[in-house]
Amino acid sequence: MPTTTQGSNGNYYEAKVDCGDKDTVGTWDYNAWELKLDHIETSSRCKVEFTSTLSKEDYEEYIKNGVALRRNTYRGKDITELWKNNKLYEQIKNGTFADIYVGDYIKDNSNRIWLIADLDNYLNSGDTQLIQHHATIIPATPLEYKKMNESATTEGGYYGSKMVTETLETMYTTYIEPAFKGHIIKYRNLLSDDINKDLPNKYNNIKGASNTWEWYDRKLDLMSEMNVYGTTVWSSSGYDTGIDNRQYAIFQLKPEFINSYGTTRFGYWLKDVSCLTSFASVYHYGNSSHDGGASDSRGVRPRFLIG
Numbered sequence: 001m002p003t004t005t006q007g008s009n010g011n012y013y014e015a016k017v018d019c020g021d022k023d024t025v026g027t028w029d030y031n032a033w034e035l036k037l038d039h040i041e042t043s044s045r046c047k048v049e050f051t052s053t054l055s056k057e058d059y060e061e062y063i064k065n066g067v068a069l070r071r072n073t074y075r076g077k078d079i080t081e082l083w084k085n086n087k088l089y090e091q092i093k094n095g096t097f098a099d100i101y102v103g104d105y106i107k108d109n110s111n112r113i114w115l116i117a118d119l120d121n122y123l124n125s126g127d128t129q130l131i132q133h134h135a136t137i138i139p140a141t142p143l144e145y146k147k148m149n150e151s152a153t154t155e156g157g158y159y160g161s162k163m164v165t166e167t168l169e170t171m172y173t174t175y176i177e178p179a180f181k182g183h184i185i186k187y188r189n190l191l192s193d194d195i196n197k198d199l200p201n202k203y204n205n206i207k208g209a210s211n212t213w214e215w216y217d218r219k220l221d222l223m224s225e226m227n228v229y230g231t232t233v234w235s236s237s238g239y240d241t242g243i244d245n246r247q248y249a250i251f252q253l254k255p256e257f258i259n260s261y262g263t264t265r266f267g268y269w270l271k272d273v274s275c276l277t278s279f280a281s282v283y284h285y286g287n288s289s290h291d292g293g294a295s296d297s298r299g300v301r302p303r304f305l306i307g
Contacts, residue, residue, distance in 0.1 A: 014050070014051050015028035015048055015049070015050055016048070016049045016050075016051065017035065017046055017047070017048050017049075018046065018047045018049070019037075019044060019045070019046040019047075020045065020046075023039040023041065024037060024038070024039050024040055024041055024044040024046065025037070025038040025039055026038075026046040026048075028048065029066075035048060063095065063096055066096065066097070067095065067096070067097055067119060067120065070097050070100060070101045070102065070119060071102060071118065071119050071120075071121075071249050072102075072249065072253070073101050073102065073253075074101065074102055074103040074250070074253040074254055075101035075102070075103055075104055076103040076104065076105070077101065077103075077104045077105075078104075078105060078106075078107065079099070079100065079104045079105065079106060079116075080105075080106050080107045082099065082100075083106045083108075087099075088100065088106075089183050089306070089307065092133050092134060092135050092306065092307045093132075093133055093307055094133070095120075095133040097119055097120075097133075097135075100116060100119065100135065101116065102116055102117070102118065102119065102249045102250050102253055103115065103116060103250055103253065103254060104116045105140065106179075108178075108179040109178075109179070110179075112139065112143075112175065112179070113139070113140040113141075113261075114137050114138070114139055114140070114179070115137065115138050115139070115140050115250060115257070116135050116136075116137065116250070117135075117136045117137060117138045117248040117249070117250040117251075117303065118135070118136040118248045118249045118250065119134075119135055119136070119249070120133055120134060121136055121246060121248065121249070122134065122136070122187060122243065122305065125187075125188075125243045126187060126188035126189070126215070126243065127188055127190075127215045128188050130185075130187050130188070132185055132307050133307055134185050134305040134306060134307040135305070135306050135307065136248060136303055136304075136305055137180075137303065137304055137305070137306055138223070138248075138250075138301060138302070138303045139175075139301055139302075140257075140261040141261050141264060141266055141299075141301070142266055142268045142299025142300055142301045143171055143175055143299075143300050143301070143302070144171065144299075144300050145297045145298060145299055145300070146163065146167045146269075146297060146298075146300050147162065147163075147167075147294065147295050147296065147297055148161050148162065148163045148269055148278075148279050148294040148295070148298075149161050149162045149163075149294040149295060150162060150295060151293075151294070151295050152277040152278065152293025152294050152295045152296075153276065153277060153293075153294055154195050154208060154210075154273045154274075154275070154276060154277065154278065154279060154294055155194075155195060155197075156193065156194060156195075157191070157192035157193045157194050157195055157210050157212070157213075157239075157273060158191050158192045158193075158210075158222070158240070158271045158272070158273065158279070159191040159192065159193040159214070159216060160193055160194070161279075161294070163222065163269065163300070164191075164221075167300065168220050168221070168222075168300075168302060171220070171300065171302065172219060172220045172304075176220065176304060180304075180306050183306045183307060184219050184304055184305070184306055185219070185304075185305040185306065185307050186217055186218070186219050187217075187218055187219075187305060188215050188216070188217060188218070189215070189216055189218040189221060189242060189243060189244075190213050190214070190215055190216075190242030190243055191213060191214065191216055191218075191221075191242060191271070192210035192212070192213050192239045192240055192242075192271075192273055193212055193213060193214050194210070194211060194212040195208055195209060195210050195211060195236075195273055195276070196208070196209055196211040197276055199211060199237075201234075201236035201237065201274065201275050202232075202235070202236060202237055203234075206274070206275040206276075206290075207275065207276055208236065208273070208275040208276025208277065209236035209237045209239075209273065209275070210236050210237050210239040210240050210273040211237065211239060212239065213239045213242060219304060220302050220303075220304045221244075221271060221302060221303060221304075222269055222270055222271040222300070222301075222302050222303075223244065223248075223270055223271065223301065223302070223303050224240065224241055224242075224244035224245075224270055224271050224272055225240075225241075225270055225272050225280055225288065226241055226244055226245050226246060226247060227244050227246070227247060227248050227251075227270075227303070228247070228248070228251055228258055228270065228282060229247065229251070229258070229288065230246075230247030230251070230252065232272070233280065233288035234272065234274040234280040234288060234289070234290035235272035235273070235274065235280055236272065236273045236274055236275060237273075239273075240271070240272040240273055240280075241272070244271070248303075258282060258286065259282055259283070259284055259285070259286045260286075265284045265285075265286075266284050266299050266301075267281055267282050267283045267284040267289070267298055267299055268281060268282050268298055268299030268300060268301040269281050269298045269299065269300060269301075270282065274290035275290065277293045277294060278290055278291070278292060278293050278294050278296075279294055281298055282299075
């Protein structure tokens with residue numbers, strides 16, 4: 001929390017705002033530590049009085065409510081300057097997310113756009129508990145178009161795919177590390193690592209389903225159907241999902257971002273095994289897909305955590 005909210009006597013300050021009898025409404029934002037005004041008139045004057053009657057517990061509750069508000073509000077603001085001066089990371093690490101909202105974006109030095117997809121949405125997950133405050137980042141559009149595997153197979157599950165063993169590692173080095181170096185969070189993810197060729201998927205009409213999983217150290221992964229749609233569609237079994245069992249706030253608030261950004265539409269791979277020959281994907285028309293094989297080239301739109 002900002003140190004300016006606590007006085008030398010250890011008390012937490014409460015701000016009382018009085019804008020007189022006019023229509024102007026003033027409130028104090030403890031996250032950003034600044035005055036917010038609505039219905040401003042040319043002659044508006046507001047008095048701000050600070051008292052030391054706000055308890056630590058009340059202040060921390062206010063911060064939590066502020067984070068919840070930022071997760072449930074789409075803003076779409078360019079916060080590149082916050083990224084350049086490192087204030088972005090300060091606001092994430094202290095857990096206030098003071099000037100960060102879902103849908104805000106960063107334009108890196110190559111003019112690539114990165115979106116704030118969610119805030120603290122993996123907090124306390126993993127077999128090793130993730131306790132770092134974080135923002136979940138996705139590219140606005142696919143980074144490249146690649147295969148999941150050289151042949152139309154899902155053997156080895158998601159973790160055993162060429163996407164994981166080669167492609168994502170290359171993309172991490174090429175695109176992500178240069179833009180967010182030193183601030184990418186390592187986390188633990190539960191990933192499918194094998195399939196049963198003869199086991200029908202959960203729709204009982206296509207053979208091949210993931211049947212084992214394991215915890216792995218990760219910095220970069222594809223999204224799951226749950227992350228995108230808020231439900232499973234073509235996912236073969238419960239082994240596909242792991243901790244990726246919640247929809248990102250950005251897709252709930254701006255569902256058109258699932259398959260488009262601006263006027264550009266696109267499709268991309270997801271991490272869920274769908275059957276023996278293919279993984280689930282988002283189709284550029286907006287529908288959930290499992291057609292084609294794992295050797296088809298589709299968009300790669302991964303996610304990672306910063307803090």
